[in-house]
Amino acid sequence: MTSWRQTWRLLLGIGREIGVVVCVLHVLVVATSFLGPLLLALGLRPLVDGAVAGDPRRLVVGGVLSGVALLLTALAPVGYRWAVVRMRERSQMVVQRRLLTLSASAPGLGHIELPAYRDRLELLKQRTDDLADGLTLLAIGSITALQLVVTALLLGRLQPILLVIPLLAIPAVRLAGHAERLRGAADLRTAADRRSAKGLFALAVTPTAGAEIRVHGVGEELVARHAAASRTRHRAVEAALLRSVAATAGVWLCYAAAFLGAVVSVLRQVAAGEATGGDVAMVLGLAAAVVGAAGQLSGQAGSAMRVRTAADHYRWLEREACKHDGRTAVPPDRLVDGITLDDVHFAYPGADQPVLTDVSLRLPAGAVVALVGENGAGKTTLVKLLTGMYEPTAGRIVVDGEDLSNVDPDGYRERITAGFQDYARFELAVRESVGVGDLARMSDDRAVRAALKVAGADFAEDLPAGLDTPLGAGWDGGAELSGGQWQRLALARAAMRPWPLLAVLDEPTAALDPHAEHALFQRVADGARRGRADGRITLLVSHRFSTVRMADLIVVLSGGRIAECGKHSELLARGGLYAELYNLQAESYR
Numbered sequence: 001m002t003s004w005r006q007t008w009r010l011l012l013g014i015g016r017e018i019g020v021v022v023c024v025l026h027v028l029v030v031a032t033s034f035l036g037p038l039l040l041a042l043g044l045r046p047l048v049d050g051a052v053a054g055d056p057r058r059l060v061v062g063g064v065l066s067g068v069a070l071l072l073t074a075l076a077p078v079g080y081r082w083a084v085v086r087m088r089e090r091s092q093m094v095v096q097r098r099l100l101t102l103s104a105s106a107p108g109l110g111h112i113e114l115p116a117y118r119d120r121l122e123l124l125k126q127r128t129d130d131l132a133d134g135l136t137l138l139a140i141g142s143i144t145a146l147q148l149v150v151t152a153l154l155l156g157r158l159q160p161i162l163l164v165i166p167l168l169a170i171p172a173v174r175l176a177g178h179a180e181r182l183r184g185a186a187d188l189r190t191a192a193d194r195r196s197a198k199g200l201f202a203l204a205v206t207p208t209a210g211a212e213i214r215v216h217g218v219g220e221e222l223v224a225r226h227a228a229a230s231r232t233r234h235r236a237v238e239a240a241l242l243r244s245v246a247a248t249a250g251v252w253l254c255y256a257a258a259f260l261g262a263v264v265s266v267l268r269q270v271a272a273g274e275a276t277g278g279d280v281a282m283v284l285g286l287a288a289a290v291v292g293a294a295g296q297l298s299g300q301a302g303s304a305m306r307v308r309t310a311a312d313h314y315r316w317l318e319r320e321a322c323k324h325d326g327r328t329a330v331p332p333d334r335l336v337d338g339i340t341l342d343d344v345h346f347a348y349p350g351a352d353q354p355v356l357t358d359v360s361l362r363l364p365a366g367a368v369v370a371l372v373g374e375n376g377a378g379k380t381t382l383v384k385l386l387t388g389m390y391e392p393t394a395g396r397i398v399v400d401g402e403d404l405s406n407v408d409p410d411g412y413r414e415r416i417t418a419g420f421q422d423y424a425r426f427e428l429a430v431r432e433s434v435g436v437g438d439l440a441r442m443s444d445d446r447a448v449r450a451a452l453k454v455a456g457a458d459f460a461e462d463l464p465a466g467l468d469t470p471l472g473a474g475w476d477g478g479a480e481l482s483g484g485q486w487q488r489l490a491l492a493r494a495a496m497r498p499w500p501l502l503a504v505l506d507e508p509t510a511a512l513d514p515h516a517e518h519a520l521f522q523r524v525a526d527g528a529r530r531g532r533a534d535g536r537i538t539l540l541v542s543h544r545f546s547t548v549r550m551a552d553l554i555v556v557l558s559g560g561r562i563a564e565c566g567k568h569s570e571l572l573a574r575g576g577l578y579a580e581l582y583n584l585q586a587e588s589y590r
């Protein structure tokens with residue numbers, strides 16, 4: 001687990017991002033709010049003794065101290081709330097920005113597709129507040145500890161035996177930490193159940209799944225499975241919670257007994273004439289302050305453990321997301337030789353079986369390459385390796401002589417472009433939704449219009465506010481698009497980069513009819529051939545052979561291996577898998 005030192009270092013880093021002045025101001029407000037009980041205890045003694053002895057000087061001192069104490073106590077909650085809420089908002093912003101950066105800027109997909117990563121991210125999302133409150137806790141914890149020590153020393157001077165009360169804080173703090181560790185462990189243990197329950201819930205309420213759920217009548221089954229996953233999780237979490245409550249109750253019983261002891265002891269001293277009424281008032285005030293501070297400290301220990309658990313999740317995610325740091329080779333300006341896969345093997349993290357085996361292949365610079373194969377053959381996986389989303393488990397991918405595993409992932413990503421079957425819906429203005437394909441040219445209307453044309457998405461220019469039209473029915477004046485229109489915008493996005501080294505179109509046309517797909521690929525292939533001199537490789541993944549046949553090179557994948565490779569005419573003449581699949585499809589169109 002992340003050490004306390006690393007936890008505090010993370011919190012201080014967050015504090016630096018929030019701003020030192022805000023943090024110091026926050027500590028001061030919090031510190032002031034804790035002074036009240038201490039001052040009140042100190043003021044009670046001169047007040048009571050002054051009243052008994054009729055001494056106006058002591059009465060004034062006691063009155064002023066008690067008055068200030070009461071004022072601080074009255075104002076404290078307001079200032080405290082202001083400081084804590086302000087701090088929480090700021091630190092939440094910083095923590096969320098860090099999380100998004102970690103998740104979105106990591107070069108690969110491996111961390112996102114890993115179930116363990118998703119569980120940790122989910123737990124951390126739920127604990128963002130803990131991490132955000134960490135700095136407040138650091139301030140309050142230090143002040144409470146100081147308050148406890150000062151009060152204990154004052155109390156010890158009057159009644160040494162009463163030092164036992166603050167000492168009780170030690171087991172209390174340890175127990176609270178232990179209880180929180182139990183809860184954290186239960187959360188992590190049951191993360192898969194939580195994920196499953198959440199997934200089932202989302203499935204049950206998602207409009208796209210609604211029709212199938214009703215047609216197949218699986219509603220009740222979903223509810224039953226959701227209940228089972230939730231039950232398993234709640235049982236584990238409740239057991240941990242019960243143990244933590246039992247431990248806390250035990251500690252509070254000890255405090256109550258010690259406080260009672262203090263009262264009895266000081267009353268006996270009064271009876272023996274060894275203490276004054278003022279002493280009684282002060283001892284009771286201090287004892288109450290000590291018990292309060294010690295109780296708070298044990299509560300804060302629990303919170304500190306939660307912060308540490310959240311920091312642990314954060315650092316785990318950081319390690320997973322930054323695994324690829326340290327690659328420095330610069331990708332070439334233009335491809336001269338091409339991209340070579342050298343005996344590439346690949347298995348997804350945690351999977352036993354490889355998805356790709358012995359893949360050796362040369363994609364020549366300037367070529368239009370088509371990747372075909374039956375469902376599950378490994379086409380998208382190969383695309384993920386070529387676009388640097390995953391690294392081969394064995395073997396290597398070489399880009400113009402440079403091993404891809406040495407190339408700076410950010411630099412490489414800036415030099416490739418892609419349109420996927422599972423496209424994203426960027427609900428922004430049309431210009432931005434397409435322009436994010438090349439941030440540097442996002443506001444270049446000519447570039448955006450040209451990309452729309454390549455993708456056959458000219459319809460977007462005719463929307464009510466043209467390129468300024470917000471996309472998505474959730475926005476005022478927003479235009480909702482059909483699946484095919486969204487997909488065309490995703491293709492336009494992929495056409496934004498002017499001279500990519502590699503342009504991938506991985507079945508990005510599922511929502512288009514065969515003619516539209518053919519026309520699109522024709523435009524893309526023509527564009528690629530015109531730019532052949534730039535060395536750009538265009539990789540098309542498609543199940544439609546009428547489209548595929550126009551490629552310079554066709555690669556046929558089967559069961560994660562390369563079955564065949566060549567031009568359309570060569571593969572047809574060979575009469576292998578390609579010819580079989582091609583003829584089958586051609587037959588069905590006749």
Ligand SMILES: Nc1ncnc2c1ncn2[C@@H]1O[C@H](COP(=O)(O)OP(=O)(O)OP(=O)(O)O)[C@@H](O)[C@H]1O
Pocket residue numbers: 113348351355373374375376377378379380381382
């Ligand atoms: N994230 C993942 N984790 C584990 N296994 C995966 C993952 N993605 C794909 N697979 C597995 O890898 C194999 C190849 O999948 P891939 O998506 O590469 O096939 P494909 O040829 O693109 O199929 P399709 O034509 O259906 O899109 C499949 O057996 C699939 O179950």
